[in-house]
Amino acid sequence: MTESTKSKDESMRSHLVKPGSVYDGIEPGELGETTESVQDRVRQLESRNSFLEEQCSQIESEKRYLENQKIKYEREIRKLQSELDRMKTSPLIIGTVIDVIKNDRIIVRSSNGPQFLVNVSQYIDEKKLLPGAKVALNQHTLAIAEVIPSTEEPFVAAMEVIESVEVDYDQIGGLDEQIQELQEAVELPLTSPERFARIGIEPPKGVLLYGLPGTGKTLLAKAVAHRTNATFIRVVGSELVQKYIGDGSKLVREIFEMARKKAPSIIFIDELDSIAARRLNETTGADREVQRTLMQLLAEMDGFDKRKNIRIIAATNRPDVLDPAILRPGRFDRLVHVPMPGIEARGKILKIHCEKMTLAEDIDFKKLAKATEGMSGADLKAIATEAGMFAVRRDKELVEMEEFLEAVEKVSMAADTQKMMPSNLPETMFV
Numbered sequence: 001m002t003e004s005t006k007s008k009d010e011s012m013r014s015h016l017v018k019p020g021s022v023y024d025g026i027e028p029g030e031l032g033e034t035t036e037s038v039q040d041r042v043r044q045l046e047s048r049n050s051f052l053e054e055q056c057s058q059i060e061s062e063k064r065y066l067e068n069q070k071i072k073y074e075r076e077i078r079k080l081q082s083e084l085d086r087m088k089t090s091p092l093i094i095g096t097v098i099d100v101i102k103n104d105r106i107i108v109r110s111s112n113g114p115q116f117l118v119n120v121s122q123y124i125d126e127k128k129l130l131p132g133a134k135v136a137l138n139q140h141t142l143a144i145a146e147v148i149p150s151t152e153e154p155f156v157a158a159m160e161v162i163e164s165v166e167v168d169y170d171q172i173g174g175l176d177e178q179i180q181e182l183q184e185a186v187e188l189p190l191t192s193p194e195r196f197a198r199i200g201i202e203p204p205k206g207v208l209l210y211g212l213p214g215t216g217k218t219l220l221a222k223a224v225a226h227r228t229n230a231t232f233i234r235v236v237g238s239e240l241v242q243k244y245i246g247d248g249s250k251l252v253r254e255i256f257e258m259a260r261k262k263a264p265s266i267i268f269i270d271e272l273d274s275i276a277a278r279r280l281n282e283t284t285g286a287d288r289e290v291q292r293t294l295m296q297l298l299a300e301m302d303g304f305d306k307r308k309n310i311r312i313i314a315a316t317n318r319p320d321v322l323d324p325a326i327l328r329p330g331r332f333d334r335l336v337h338v339p340m341p342g343i344e345a346r347g348k349i350l351k352i353h354c355e356k357m358t359l360a361e362d363i364d365f366k367k368l369a370k371a372t373e374g375m376s377g378a379d380l381k382a383i384a385t386e387a388g389m390f391a392v393r394r395d396k397e398l399v400e401m402e403e404f405l406e407a408v409e410k411v412s413m414a415a416d417t418q419k420m421m422p423s424n425l426p427e428t429m430f431v
């Protein structure tokens, strides 16, 4: 043993064998361990210690994540609870004040047609009860329960108006044929109307995109608006008839008015079936109201000739229930089926949605496309987002294949639940 090793041993020994401990006074070697083995043991313990510290901080970060999740879910529960409570309260009927006889006797027209002479709750500010004001009526007594505040332009809220759309065709995967159809039917008439004039044909007035949910119908319409620098005006059929009871037809007029003001524009009517479903009879007020909305839409479309810088695209998941009147020539006379993506399209869509993600080299898009049979573009987008979320949660630098496979499993479970719902969507449709 050299002098320096000896003195190192001594210092180690004095460090380990504290005065007064059971080892104090025992000579080196008598402990049955060599100094090297003690050093080994110390190293082992140190590395175990740092491993445990790491585990501890990991568990703590997981704990923090779970606590955040808990807060999020509790908030959601509170929201759902209040929504439930709201749902349980009896509905009020919407009406419009026609005339004020005396301060407490008012003539109102209910949203489904008939007029009534009704009483007013004493808590209502009489000054607000002017002809034309919107009011909520008690379901049983029809007394005015509240005056609905009117905004200056109530209809603007019903539309989504995007003056400059950012979606382009290269963000759409696997719908090349559909893009071409839209280019011919919507883009060309807006950008080169003279081509149609030269040949002497009228471009189609309206294009109806039909296909299962999440297949990219809205995306297609937005991309056309982008290409034509058109204002994109989106309305949802079901909102038109549910939220704006009694005003659906007026709203349709407003939409076309807005489209004229902001031309060139593309009006996109989502869930067209909500306003244009075939009806066997129109016995209820609500049915008559939907019919009025549809008639207004048809009238606007029929009087459309000179406004060539406005195009209409509609979308539906249920083309089979549509009123044939809406599909007549001069209305929605171009039908474009937007199918569920095939294997190649699924690969493309996934790549599009992963474009901005930091991916590991092991990502096999072919394998993912195979594993996502039966999934829509919206599902594929959800898979990319979920995979990214898994990587964030694990504090990774890159998203790896394992995250994608877990995301496929998660999203396919949700998609399976949706598939259990009935769908009567035909593969092809002819007018």
Ligand SMILES: Nc1ncnc2c1ncn2[C@@H]1O[C@H](COP(=O)(O)OP(=O)(O)OP(=O)(O)O)[C@@H](O)[C@H]1O
Residues within 6 Å of the ligand: 171, 172, 173, 174, 175, 211, 212, 213, 214, 215, 216, 217, 218, 219, 220, 270, 315, 316, 317, 349, 352, 376, 377, 378, 379, 381
């Ligand atoms: N072919 C596709 N390429 C790229 N992304 C797609 C495609 N189809 C769907 N998506 C993604 O899914 C999302 C939902 O699609 P979109 O709203 O266009 O579906 P939709 O057919 O209009 O659905 P719905 O019938 O439910 O209104 C889009 O924002 C887009 O990110």
